[in-house]
Amino acid sequence: MEIGVRFPSYHLLMHHLEEFTKETQCKFWKRDARTIGAARSLGVTKHLNPDLIYFELKFSCVYGGVDFKTKGRNIRPRQPSLKTNGCPVFLRFKASEDGEALQLVAKNLNHNHELKLPTKKKVTSEFELSESETKRSKWENMNDTERDTYDQDDDDLKEEIVKYEGLIAPVYTPFNNDPTRSLNLEILPSYAQYLIDNGITGILINGTAGEGTVMTVEERKLVAEVWAQLCSQGQLHLMVHVGGVPLPDVLELAQHAEHIGANSILCLPELFHKPATCDDLIRYLQLVSQAAPNTPLFYYHIPSYSGVNLHMGEFLNKVQGSIPTLSGIKFTSTVLDEGYAALKACNERFTVFLGSDTVMAGAYALGFESAIATTLNMLPQFGQQIVQCIKDGNIKEAQEKQNDLNSALEIIAKHGAWVPSTKMAMNLLSPIDVGPTREPIKTLTAEEAKQMENELTSLSFITS
Numbered sequence: 339m340e341i342g343v344r345f346p347s348y349h350l351l352m353h354h355l356e357e358f359t360k361e362t363q364c365k366f367w368k369r370d371a372r373t374i375g376a377a378r379s380l381g382v383t384k385h386l387n388p389d390l391i392y393f394e395l396k397f398s399c400v401y402g403g404v405d406f407k408t409k410g411r412n413i414r415p416r417q418p419s420l421k422t423n424g425c426p427v428f429l430r431f432k433a434s435e436d437g438e439a440l441q442l443v444a445k446n447l448n449h450n451h452e453l454k455l456p457t458k459k460k461v462t463s464e465f466e467l468s469e470s471e472t473k474r475s476k477w478e479n480m481n482d483t484e485r486d487t488y489d490q491d492d493d494d495l496k497e498e499i500v501k502y503e504g505l506i507a508p509v510y511t512p513f514n515n516d517p518t519r520s521l522n523l524e525i526l527p528s529y530a531q532y533l534i535d536n537g538i539t540g541i542l543i544n545g546t547a548g549e550g551t552v553m554t555v556e557e558r559k560l561v562a563e564v565w566a567q568l569c570s571q572g573q574l575h576l577m578v579h580v581g582g583v584p585l586p587d588v589l590e591l592a593q594h595a596e597h598i599g600a601n602s603i604l605c606l607p608e609l610f611h612k613p614a615t616c617d618d619l620i621r622y623l624q625l626v627s628q629a630a631p632n633t634p635l636f637y638y639h640i641p642s643y644s645g646v647n648l649h650m651g652e653f654l655n656k657v658q659g660s661i662p663t664l665s666g667i668k669f670t671s672t673v674l675d676e677g678y679a680a681l682k683a684c685n686e687r688f689t690v691f692l693g694s695d696t697v698m699a700g701a702y703a704l705g706f707e708s709a710i711a712t713t714l715n716m717l718p719q720f721g722q723q724i725v726q727c728i729k730d731g732n733i734k735e736a737q738e739k740q741n742d743l744n745s746a747l748e749i750i751a752k753h754g755a756w757v758p759s760t761k762m763a764m765n766l767l768s769p770i771d772v773g774p775t776r777e778p779i780k781t782l783t784a785e786e787a788k789q790m791e792n793e794l795t796s797l798s799f800i801t802s
Contacts, residue, residue: 339429339447341527341567344439347389351431351440355397364449366397366429370556377433381518385437392431392440399427399449425449426597430563435514435524443523444563446598501665502602502689503707505721506540506577507533507714508547510761510772511561519776521557523564529770530568536718540575541565542604546643546670547712547757551582552776559594566598577710580626581606581638589629596630603630604668606638607646616648616656627663635663640670640693650690651679658684668693668710678704695721696747699740702728712760716767717746742799749793753786755779766791767800 339358345351359365374386377393386393430444509529512522533541543565544550544558553561562578569576578600580591588605595603605626613619619637627635641647650667657664669677670693680690681704692701692709701709702725714721720743727736750763758775762782765771774781782790794800 339442339445341442341445343442344434345431345441346387346439348391348440349389355429362447364399364427366399368395368397371395374433382520383517386433387438390433390437390440392433394430394432395440396428396430399425426599428563430560432523435522441524444560444567446563446567501687502575502691504540504575505538505708505714505725506542506575506691506710507538507718508542508545508710508712509533509565510715510764511544511548511550511553512771513773513776515774519774521560522773523560525770525772526564526568529772530565530572530574532768532770533715533718534572534574537722538714538718539573540577540601541569542577542579542710545579545604545638545710546640547715547760548579549757549776549779550579552779555583555587555590558591562595562600563598566600569601570599575601577602577604577636579604579606579638582609585622585625588626592626592629592633596633600633602634602636602665604636604638606640607644609644612644612646613648616653619646619648619653620657620660623657623661623664627661631663633663634665635661636665636689636691637667638670639667642670649679650676651683654680654683654688658687664688666690670694672697674701674704677701677706681705696740696744698724698743699728699733699736702736703733712756713743713747716760716764717743742797746794746797746800749790749797753790754782758782759790762787762790763794766794 345354355366372393372395373391374388374393377386382393426446427449428444428446429442431440432443433439434441512525512529513519514522530541542548543561544553548561550558566576568574576599578591578595580588580595580603583591585608592603592605603626605623607613607619608622613622623635623637637653638644639646639648639650650669654667666689667680668691669680671677672694674697677690677692680688689708690706692698692706692711694701695711695713698709698711698721709721709725711721720739724736724739724743727733727739746763750759753759753762758779758781761772761775765773766787
């Protein structure tokens, strides 16, 4: 069962699945399914072979895995349950782009039948994981006074913190150019290979660029499942954005991200009942952390979108010890003095990913070591060259590279808002066509796209 395998009818798929279960000695049950008729009612109009019967369907292993609740960091296993956190094995099929076959688009064949908690995937070589330091339970059992006075250099009491260094591309979600802007998952293997070929070793999915907030929870899960498989094959670090939706959905997405083995999760603040204080934000992120207690959590600071503009230096100094999995933030702001304060918070124990492409040179000169930058999609060489120049002490060359990148961004940004304009730039400057944006995000017109292409290709450092 390899990704991309096609079956011209539902009958043939079921026959092959029966043989597959005999070979692997496992059993599946049809967990989710959408018939062709149901897909039509949701606006799918493309040709579909009636022998497929289903537009999409998912099979899951019938055996249970580990259903657990947490109290602090003490995990209490219970009896296996099919209805909760069962074995993670699944096979997901969807009608192919030409509508003639059911195609395998995502899978997980790592069974969990021994009642052991799933182990967290190791980060790739470009991301440095700090050494684990003893048991967190000692910290959790302290009262506030003890926490305020304990010696942070005492190795027996240090909080376990994950530190990263490297560049992550916030990938776009490919949509088809149809009335419903349906997901185009067939392009993701090529997208992953393109990033790998360009030296990218980590991705963020379903973020701002990935239009996560205009997708359903099930769509976000499906995208995460496909990327989890691709990242596992290509040794890419997978960060999953789970925010931007009602809290119950945030928690469900966080649980799902941990279930599929994501390396880390990223979360926006509550967007309706916005946190007014650091304590409000801490309380919210504690809930997210509890939903995925074994996965590093990052807070998504993007005040221009979220309207939440708490000082990140103050937040990180205050949050210490309150959220065991919190490993840092994505800092999407050009206020670099605040970013520097975040870097220095708690003796530099947190990772601060820069999220603003236009100030990379200045940020790296200040000490930033990590970035989640949109231009790593369509102009990946600039982010890598800028950080390398700073590491080598070539400040002037880094500034020159930053000026070139900003010249391209100035052209891109004048044609529309950040997401549709950069998504169009991805289509123009890379071999990967990620399609249009989805409502309510306005897609650029053909005329705007052509004008952008002409202006970009006029730059000496961009080849047509």
